[in-house]
Amino acid sequence: MANVKSQDKAGASKSLKRSFGAKLHQWLRNNRSQLFLVLIVGISMSVYYFITGTEGFRKGFLPTYLHFLAEVTGTVLNLFGANVSVSTTIVQSKQFAMDIAYGCDALEPITLFTVVVAAFPARFKARISAIPVGIILLFMVNIVRLLTLYYAGSTSTELFELMHIEIWQPIFIVCALVMFILYVGFVRRKGWSNV
Numbered sequence: 044m045a046n047v048k049s050q051d052k053a054g055a056s057k058s059l060k061r062s063f064g065a066k067l068h069q070w071l072r073n074n075r076s077q078l079f080l081v082l083i084v085g086i087s088m089s090v091y092y093f094i095t096g097t098e099g100f101r102k103g104f105l106p107t108y109l110h111f112l113a114e115v116t117g118t119v120l121n122l123f124g125a126n127v128s129v130s131t132t133i134v135q136s137k138q139f140a141m142d143i144a145y146g147c148d149a150l151e152p153i154t155l156f157t158v159v160v161a162a163f164p165a166r167f168k169a170r171i172s173a174i175p176v177g178i179i180l181l182f183m184v185n186i187v188r189l190l191t192l193y194y195a196g197s198t199s200t201e202l203f204e205l206m207h208i209e210i211w212q213p214i215f216i217v218c219a220l221v222m223f224i225l226y227v228g229f230v231r232r233k234g235w236s237n238v
Contacts, residue, residue, distance in 0.1 A: 076164050083162035084155075091154045105145060106132070113143045116189045125193070134189075139197040141189075149185035152219040153178055159223055166235040173226050184218050 071078065094100055109132040117129035127136040132143045156177045160170055188211050196203035230236040 080159070080162050080164070084158050087158040087162070088155065091151075091158075095150070101145075105148070108148060108150075109143050109145070112148060112185070112189065115186055116143065116193070119186060119190060120193060123190075127193075134193060136197070139193065141193050141196055143189065147185075147189065149181055149188075149215070152215055153181045156181060156219050156222060160226060163227065163230075164236055165230040169226075169230045169233070169235045177222055177226070180222060181215075181219060184215065188215065 095105075110129075113129045113132045113134050117127050117134045120127045120134065125136055127134050129135075134141045134143065157174050160173050160177060163170070192203060192206055192211070195206040227236070
C-alpha cells in the first residue's frame with residue numbers, strides 16, 4: 044500500500060513539473076516581444092553606462108556637451124534679462140553661480156527614451172520619426188529645468204536643493220515615461236505595432 048502512495052506522489056510531482064514547464068513555456072511564447080524589448084533595453088543601457096564610464100567620454104564628449112548646455116542656458120537667461128556670463132560649464136551672475144555637471148545633462152533619459160522607442164515593435168517609420176522628436180523635447184525640458192534651477196538658486200540655496208533633487212528628478216522620469224506611453228498609444232491607434 045505504501046508503494047502505491049509513493050508512486051501516486053511521484054506521478055503528481057511529475058505532472059506538476061510538466062504543468063509548470065508547459066505554463067512557463069507558454070508564458071514566454073506569449074510575451075516574446077515584451078521580453079525582447081526588456082532584453083534590448085537592458086543590453087543597450089549597459090552599453091550606455093559602459094561608454095559613459097570611459098575616459099574618452101568623461102574627458103572628450105561630456106565637457107563639450109556640458110559647455111553647450113551652459114551656453115544655451117546662459118543665452119536663454121540673458122533673453123529674460125538675467126545678465127549672466129558663461130565660463131566652461133558655469134552659468135553665473137552677481138546673485139548666483141550654477142555649475143552644470145554630469146547628471147544635469149539629460150543624457151540618461153534621452154538615451155533610455157531612444158533605446159525603448161527603437162526596440163519597441165513598431166514600424167520603422169514610426170520609430171525613426173519619434174526618436175528625434177523625443178530627443179528635442181527632452182532636451183528642451185532639461186533647458187527649462189536648468190532655467191528654473193538658476194532662478195531657484197538665485198532665491199535660496201534650500202529652494203535650489205529642493206528643486207534639484209526632490210522635484211526635477213521625478214519630473215524628468217515622468218516626462219520620459221509619459222512620452223513613451225504617448226508614443227505607444229499613437230502607434231497602436233495607427234496599427235503600426237504588433238503588441
